[in-house]
């Protein structure tokens with residue numbers, strides 16, 4: 030055998046077994062040096078394996094290596110700027126669904142799909158067969174306990190039912206609307222105004238995260254942590270919460286036995302996680318204790334300050350404190366803590382991250398910004414007091430607050446935000462586990478215990494779902510005769526679908542529209558030139574480097590153009 034002639038190109042035509050045989054035979058005859066012989070054998074084995082692995086790529090989407098499975102491809106994809114684009118390419122090459130093969134004995138084997146028929150199957154049709162599962166809940170239990178996000182079955186159902194009634198009650202809606210007005214006008218806009226006064230750039234993602242964190246803490250605990258204030262202070266509870274979620278996410282990319290051992294010995298990331306959870310718990314315990322005191326003061330003499338303030342409360346903590354479980358007993362403090370922490374996780378960063386991508390897209394699509402502004406001014410022009418004013422007066426009104434009815438009329442803005450969520454869903458991938466053997470509508474076999482990932486990010490980029498222009502930012506695709514038309518939850522999965530549809534969806538749209546309209550009406554948001562914008566690998570699709578922007582106050586003359594009065 031002439032080893033010098035052995036190239037990757039001509040090898041597929043070589044009879045490998047004869048190659049092996051001749052190599053070994055040469056060794057038997059002792060005509061070659063033993064280390065050359067060993068090298069040849071190893072090289073031949075390697076080439077054989079490489080060809081086999083690469084051949085699998087066509088059939089299975091990625092090369093499959095002995096022992097390591099598809100891990101090398103994943104590892105190199107993780108070094109790129111956007112792992113979600115990589116997943117998208119693989120899924121597209123496999124017509125919507127592929128099976129990821131992890132290393133031997135690892136927990137990484139899974140089926141990944143972006144086929145709406147499969148997504149409907151797992152989120153709705155066969156919902157009981159696809160719970161979150163023990164792998165997910167084991168990983169998140171220390172932080173989320175038995176809260177709605179990680180729970181399945183009755184524990185989930187009970188929280189879902191109660192929270193759903195509360196979320197859809199008129200009182201709750203009024204309170205959240207009022208809270209939002211206060212947060213945007215007394216806190217967000219002054220911070221933005223400050224950046225203009227001091228000629229500084231701003232990380233808009235950080236500012237929006239602060240806004241939604243304060244907002245959701247007020248909904249869950251009835252407490253304002255005050256993250257969004259001038260000077261943007263560090264708030265220990267917010268910091269601890271963020272650290273705890275980041276450390277929890279690390280468990281998903283660490284072999285289970287490794288993180289469990291680290292937890293046992295209280296070292297590394299597990300040590301940090303324990304410390305952060307302790308701080309979150311201290312905050313929660315404190316709020317729960319104080320609320321209990323308030324409520325007992327209210328049911329006692331009812332006249333003192335604590336009792337009075339408790340009467341006004343509508344947060345989830347107070348609602349759940351007033352309820353009893355199926356045995357007629359009050360919920361434990363631990364369960365109350367879990368409920369609140371889960372709601373904070375669900376509502377903390379989803380809307381702010383969506384808004385960050387939205388403002389980035391607006392910067393790249395100024396015609397969309399123009400259409401939003403036109404819509405805002407058209408809606409404002411319907412106000413009686415505006416009609417009675419002379420041309421130009423309304424635009425100089427600093428204290429202008431959009432009303433709930435006006436927010437609802439913002440169809441184009443809703444379309445523009447939905448379009449941003451289609452391309453950059455706040456939750457880019459989600460996860461389920463198979464209880465009993467099953468089969469997807471596309472024919473994929475699912476064995477009991479299989480992990481299933483539905484790739485929400487990829488679904489927004491499938492030609493089969495959205496057409497040839499699926500990668501373009503086009504709010505118009507959501508409009509029919511100027512009215513916003515929602516899509517099937519199994520095509521547009523940003524808010525999940527079926528029984529576990531996002532509970533905060535309506536509120537989130539309201540919150541995002543209110544904040545966006547209040548900003549866009551006053552400022553042009555320009556992304557700092559050459560600022561790198563790439564997603565971060567996390568449960569929520571943050572921008573890895575934040576969103577550095579500079580704000581410019583809108584000139585009256587610019588707004589004037591849009592007022593048709």
Ligand code: HEM
Nearest residue numbers: 177375376379380383455456523524525529531532533537
């Ligand atoms: C743009 C904003 C939002 C997006 C894109 C979004 C998306 C989602 C998604 C994908 C899920 C399913 C997660 C899973 O089961 O693994 C979910 C669940 C949930 N979301 Fe949202 N969400 C948003 C805002 C909010 C807000 C503001 C709240 C509350 C204040 C909220 C409350 C919830 C709750 C409680 C669940 C759990 C529902 C259940 O399991 O029954 N979400 N959301």
